[in-house]
Amino acid sequence: MKMFRRRQVLWTLLLTLLGSLALGSFMVQAGEQEKVVIELPESVNVEGPDLLLGEIATLTGPEELVSQVAAINAGAAPLSGNSRRLTKAQIEVRLRQGGLDLKRIEFQGAQTVQVYGAVPLPTGSTVVKTEAGFPIYDVVVAAVDLPRGHVISPSDVTLESQEFRSGQPDLRTIEDFVGLRTSRHVLSGSPLTSLNVEAIPIIERGASVTILVQTGSLVVTAPGIARGSGGLGEVIAVENTLSRQTVMGEIIDAQTVQVNVRGLHTP
Numbered sequence: 001m002k003m004f005r006r007r008q009v010l011w012t013l014l015l016t017l018l019g020s021l022a023l024g025s026f027m028v029q030a031g032e033q034e035k036v037v038i039e040l041p042e043s044v045n046v047e048g049p050d051l052l053l054g055e056i057a058t059l060t061g062p063e064e065l066v067s068q069v070a071a072i073n074a075g076a077a078p079l080s081g082n083s084r085r086l087t088k089a090q091i092e093v094r095l096r097q098g099g100l101d102l103k104r105i106e107f108q109g110a111q112t113v114q115v116y117g118a119v120p121l122p123t124g125s126t127v128v129k130t131e132a133g134f135p136i137y138d139v140v141v142a143a144v145d146l147p148r149g150h151v152i153s154p155s156d157v158t159l160e161s162q163e164f165r166s167g168q169p170d171l172r173t174i175e176d177f178v179g180l181r182t183s184r185h186v187l188s189g190s191p192l193t194s195l196n197v198e199a200i201p202i203i204e205r206g207a208s209v210t211i212l213v214q215t216g217s218l219v220v221t222a223p224g225i226a227r228g229s230g231g232l233g234e235v236i237a238v239e240n241t242l243s244r245q246t247v248m249g250e251i252i253d254a255q256t257v258q259v260n261v262r263g264l265h266t267p
Contacts, residue, residue, distance in 0.1 A: 036061035036069050040088065040109040045116045051077050051086065053094075056113060065104065072098045075250060076233025078117040083194035086113045090235045093248045097260040116194055136161050137169040139191045140177050146186040152177050152197070162191065170194065201229040202254040203236065211238055211249060212258045224257065 039058040046055055053059070054070025061069075074094045078084045088111050092102060128136045143158045150156070157174050170193040183198045190196070203209060203226050211224040222243075228236035230251050238257045239246045249257035 034062055034065070035104050035106050036065050037106045037108055038069065038091070040091075040107065040111070040113050042110045042112075043114040043116065046077050047117075049077055051075050051115060053091065056086070056115065057109075068098070068100060069095070069105070072100070075235055078115060078194075082199060083114055083116045084231070084234055086115050087111065090248065093235065093260075114194075130163055134163050134165050135169075136163050137171065139169050140172065140174050141191050142186045142188050145188050146182050148182055148184050150182045151200070152180050152182070152192075154178055157192065160189070199231050201231055203230055203251055203257070205229045209238055210256045211240060211247065212252070212256050214258070226257070 037060045038053065039060075041057070044056055048055075051074040052070065053072045053074055056074065059066045059069055072091075072094050074086055074091055075084075088107055091107075092105075095102060095105060130136060138159050138161050140157050141160045141162075143156055146152070146156055154174065157177055159174060162169075170191065172192075177192050177197060179200075180197045181200050182196055184196050186192065186196050205226055205228055207226045209224050209226050211222045213220045213222075223241045224238040225241055226236060226238055227246060230236045232251055232253070235248055235250050236257065237246050238249055247259050249259040252258050
């Protein structure tokens with residue numbers, strides 16, 4: 001009888017232990033499900049002035065947390081026909097600034113997203129197609145071979161009708177391209193797009209800049225050195241020349257990079 005009771009007690013303890021382990025496993029799995037997964041594409045077309053994460057990436061996870069992540073502004077969107085690079089590190093900075101815990105965020109997909117400003121068709125225009133059904137567009141092409149880093153003038157480009165079997169045409173005008181520079185060697189007859197043409201950065205790598213931190217009525221500045229190149233609204237790394245600390249900030253003019261005080265690092 002005593003042996004039976006002892007076995008009964010042992011079985012009860014064993015079942016309790018197994019139940020605790022199962023519950024612990026369930027709680028771990030539930031904790032893992034509380035993460036938001038951000039899947040970044042290699043490239044994306046956007047409309048509007050801001051880069052909202054919900055429009056850039058595919059988000060999965062708890063509905064409330066996904067909504068918070070989707071509303072995070074990753075910076076200024078490129079102008080129509082232009083592009084900018086958005087890195088995972090830049091997105092992490094924006095998430096911190098938005099008060100989100102990175103332990104609840106998981107990244108998948110690309111490490112860098114090439115973001116393109118969508119180019120709408122001119123109002124009232126119609127698309128001509130070939131017999132095979134492929135559209136034909138009038139696009140700006142290089143009139144001569146253009147070396148990398150060349151600033152485009154009116155004589156460098158011309159308008160040409162070309163068939164597009166894949167991808168989206170860049171419908172900017174000749175005037176839109178004049179004053180931009182080539183980001184790679186462009187052969188004569190090749191269409192000009194955001195892949196081979198870029199705006200001249202207003203801050204170049206190695207340039208002296210002012211690091212600005214502003215919260216309420218308090219404004220703090222520090223001298224810095226740009227550790228990257230970029231245009232208006234882009235986020236680059238800058239080194240504080242006094243503390244030797246590197247921070248991420250948004251370019252607000254040709255001499256100033258602003259750091260959000262709620263970010264992880266400040267000057």
